[in-house]
Amino acid sequence: MTEPQAPTVIILAAGEGKRMKSAKPKVLHELCGRTMLGHVVAAARELSPRQLAVVVGKGRDLVAPHVERIAPEALLTVQEPQNGTGQAARLALEALAAADPAGDGPHGTVLVLLGDGAMVTGATLRHLIAEHERAGNAVTDLTAVVPDPTGLGRILREPDGTPEGRVIGIVEEKDCTPAQATIHEVNSGIFAFDAKILRDALSRLTTDNAQGEELLTDVMAIAVGDGLPVGAVVAADHHEVLAANDRAQLADLRRLMNQRITRRWMVEGVTIVDPATTWIDVHATLEPDVTLRPNTQLEGATHIATGADVGPNCTLKDTVVGAGARVTNATTDGAEIGPEATVGPYTYLRPGTKLGRGSKAGGFVEMKKSTIGDGTKVPHLAYIGDATIGEGCNIGAGVITANYDGYDKFPTRIGDHAFVGTNTTLIAPAEVADGAYIAAGSAINLPVGPGELAVARGRQRNIAGYVARKRPDSVAARAAARALETAEGSVDETNPTGRETGGAGDAV
Numbered sequence: 001m002t003e004p005q006a007p008t009v010i011i012l013a014a015g016e017g018k019r020m021k022s023a024k025p026k027v028l029h030e031l032c033g034r035t036m037l038g039h040v041v042a043a044a045r046e047l048s049p050r051q052l053a054v055v056v057g058k059g060r061d062l063v064a065p066h067v068e069r070i071a072p073e074a075l076l077t078v079q080e081p082q083n084g085t086g087q088a089a090r091l092a093l094e095a096l097a098a099a100d101p102a103g104d105g106p107h108g109t110v111l112v113l114l115g116d117g118a119m120v121t122g123a124t125l126r127h128l129i130a131e132h133e134r135a136g137n138a139v140t141d142l143t144a145v146v147p148d149p150t151g152l153g154r155i156l157r158e159p160d161g162t163p164e165g166r167v168i169g170i171v172e173e174k175d176c177t178p179a180q181a182t183i184h185e186v187n188s189g190i191f192a193f194d195a196k197i198l199r200d201a202l203s204r205l206t207t208d209n210a211q212g213e214e215l216l217t218d219v220m221a222i223a224v225g226d227g228l229p230v231g232a233v234v235a236a237d238h239h240e241v242l243a244a245n246d247r248a249q250l251a252d253l254r255r256l257m258n259q260r261i262t263r264r265w266m267v268e269g270v271t272i273v274d275p276a277t278t279w280i281d282v283h284a285t286l287e288p289d290v291t292l293r294p295n296t297q298l299e300g301a302t303h304i305a306t307g308a309d310v311g312p313n314c315t316l317k318d319t320v321v322g323a324g325a326r327v328t329n330a331t332t333d334g335a336e337i338g339p340e341a342t343v344g345p346y347t348y349l350r351p352g353t354k355l356g357r358g359s360k361a362g363g364f365v366e367m368k369k370s371t372i373g374d375g376t377k378v379p380h381l382a383y384i385g386d387a388t389i390g391e392g393c394n395i396g397a398g399v400i401t402a403n404y405d406g407y408d409k410f411p412t413r414i415g416d417h418a419f420v421g422t423n424t425t426l427i428a429p430a431e432v433a434d435g436a437y438i439a440a441g442s443a444i445n446l447p448v449g450p451g452e453l454a455v456a457r458g459r460q461r462n463i464a465g466y467v468a469r470k471r472p473d474s475v476a477a478r479a480a481a482r483a484l485e486t487a488e489g490s491v492d493e494t495n496p497t498g499r500e501t502g503g504a505g506d507a508v
Helices: 036-045 060-070 085-099 122-135 195-202 218-225 247-267 466-470 475-489
Strands: 008-013 051-056 075-078 109-114 139-145 154-158 166-171 185-194 230-234 278-280 296-299 314-317 330-333 347-349 360-368 377-385 387-389 400-402 412-414 425-427 430-432
Touching (some): 008 036, 036 051, 036 060, 036 109, 036 122, 051 060, 051 085, 060 075, 075 085, 085 195, 109 122, 122 139, 122 230, 139 218, 166 230, 195 218, 218 230, 466 475
Parallel strands (some): 008 109, 139 230, 278 296, 296 314, 314 330, 330 347, 347 360, 377 400, 400 425, 412 430
Antiparallel strands (some): 154 166, 154 185
16 A cells, blocks of 8 residues: 655644633643643644644634644644634635645645544554545545444434445534434544645535534535545544543543553553553653552653652652652652662652662652762751752751752752761751761851861750749649659669769669
């Protein structure tokens, strides 16, 4: 069979989508990290189209910039007012002809897609075009046999209305007879046309229908009336022709899209423990032998390397996870997690965070715009911001880099194999050299040199009798009195304080 030629593609994205009840145009609502229109553009691009046109109308102040961002090669056409899909296709053809140096516009196959038809795949579109050109059709419709055809246009065939019969037309549901309403083969709104025949038929459309609009579906009726060959290709998966008119249908499509994505990655060697609670954006990538546990979401351009184990209860956005890393109960955004690193539980890695090989960001740790060296551990209850920490360090519980003075952010630098004790505050800009130690509870605002021990805390002072004087009738005062009486009763002549005095050689 001859390889199909590159088609001209027209995407109809001018509708308002009133049933979405949203300030956002319908085609800009998202499924798995990409707008509905973005999914359609991605499928069209798989065909390497000769020309691509997108028709915009309602909400074009939002839709047009989006098209320019995701498909800068597309020719934008404005439909105002919106008077049907046929009018939209005609305006696009006229704009394509005006942009053609030869002046005669598209030739060969013209493929018309719907801006909210996010489920259709490039493979199905290639099959549609191949069958259209093989049969030499004037029009070929992509159809599907659906369980519930409510709201959809029906495919008319003769002699018996079965999917094997000759296609003779499409009837919109509002125009259906009772017998036609029982047909389950429906029109997707996706068509392959012969360009020359399409131009002629569009010029002959009328608004004599229940909608009072120029309908693209009437092109098929015109072709049948002219005795031209028309046909239909039935989609192998009827879900590919589904669209979303409200938020409930959008949720259904999102679930179906996610099922497609998760199944693809499982076939590629990824273990997904619970696909129903695992959500993966279309731009995320995974390597074989990754394990994803329940309630995990991979957003944006997240990449998970082989052997990594992510979840449960993780949301990773634009994050790179190295081979063999373990991430659990964590939220990350724009982070890099090195090979064999450990993250979680209840960890927040913000943009610019980079964890080295074998490092750890443990429980209730937050990091932002910081580089953590190989093997360095931040086990729990710490905030590390605008910091560079060398390899082999231990950062104790409750450590904070005080990086913000209310106006500016300042860096903290910690060398290799340093030890920072618990509840230490590093007041930036702070410098801690290689091999240095910082005593627990310190507030560090001066440089700490190599191998030095920094102690920055007041001496402990115990004030005897404080509770008895200040809160004489309290529970604490009574408890203290009992303890003192017990201590006095145990005093002996060799140890009048009642405290242990064991030294290095004593048994204590």
